[in-house]
Amino acid sequence: MQILFINNDGAGFADYVKVEPDTSVEKFFNQQLPDRPAADFLIRVNRQPVPRDYRLQEGDRVTMTPTKIAGALCAC
């Protein structure tokens, strides 16, 4: 099945990806962002917070946004 995955980490992108049926949101996170702690991300499915064992559905919109993003100083 296909879902829309919006990754706000790194360069950031939004794209449709294929996932196995019955994939939990926790498993999907570990597939997409291995070695990153889930606690450091705001994960939304269809714009809503979900429990980690939520089973992804066809057409779901999954957003992963890091909670800690380094700002900088620059000439604005």
Next chain:
Amino acid sequence: MQHPHRHAVRVATILRRQLERLRVADIGRTTERRAALTTRMVQLTELAQRMNRAWRCQYHGASRRLQRRFDRQLADLVSEINFLRSNPEHDGDPGRPLPTPRQVLDELRQIEDEFGGWMLENGSRTLSVETDPITLEYLHLGRFRLALDLHRLGDSPHVFPLRVEALEPNPAAGSDRVTHPHVRDECLCTGDATAPLGHALRDGRLADVFMLVRNVLNTYNPDSPYVSIDDWEAEGCPECGGSMYEDTRCWCELCDRDYCDECVGTCQHCSETTCYGCLRTCDHCEETFCRQCMTSCGDCGEACCPGCLDDDLCPNCHETKENDDENQEDPIQEPLQQEAPAHPPTVQASQPTAA
């Protein structure tokens, strides 16, 4: 706070118009970049052919020079490719649909869920939200209002039209302009969020834009703040702008202000510590004196320290006066001195004879 239904169509209309502008500009820039990339690849191919010829002919010096040029151009090509891959303005799909009023309504609803509400102000020009109070380590910075200027979204891909206004300002002691380690003049330096913000903006994902900004505000990057948390309470030196701490603060008696210890000096006459603005350098001995101790020549008015002043005159005027006095005492010597240049021919004439 306003109801999303009432304004979603208006926001969507503005957003679509601005994103269309941004997209046209993106396509133009992408076309230029791709053309430049193609040219660079052609140049690299030609360079490789020349290198091969040089190797075949065993022109070792030329081979080495060409190899260096090849390496440089290859590095430039790689960075150009990486830029095209990572920069959001260059992955634009011209056929990508613009956000519909329905999608904008969903965005506004999500913003309401995440921030507790939103506001459309200035004749639908500014969409704004408020953050919760922000505390970085031990530093309390209060709440911030994030105001996105919808009408300027399409102005430039390099300008992020968002103002970050401190609602309960606790600015750095050294600069009122800095209300957060990464915010100056209400402008946030987005740092690592720059690329994802660019993508979110181009997709019309307004909720993600505000959430990314909020998360940047909730993060302290000690490597590049405008003012570090450690220096937050330190006042800025009025001379150099650097931080002043209790143990490095120096009081200037003459202008009644504190300065950092690098912007003060000592008067060589009264030994008082004063700021550089209150110190003067004597042109004669080149020592520094405070402006109270520094005197001036009674004749020419030039600044002169008390040590160099003699009879109220600077050394130059004093010497001139002495010469004048001597001349007045012995007026006959003056004509003799003026006639002196007439004698050398006699001396010169005698030199060859001696040789």
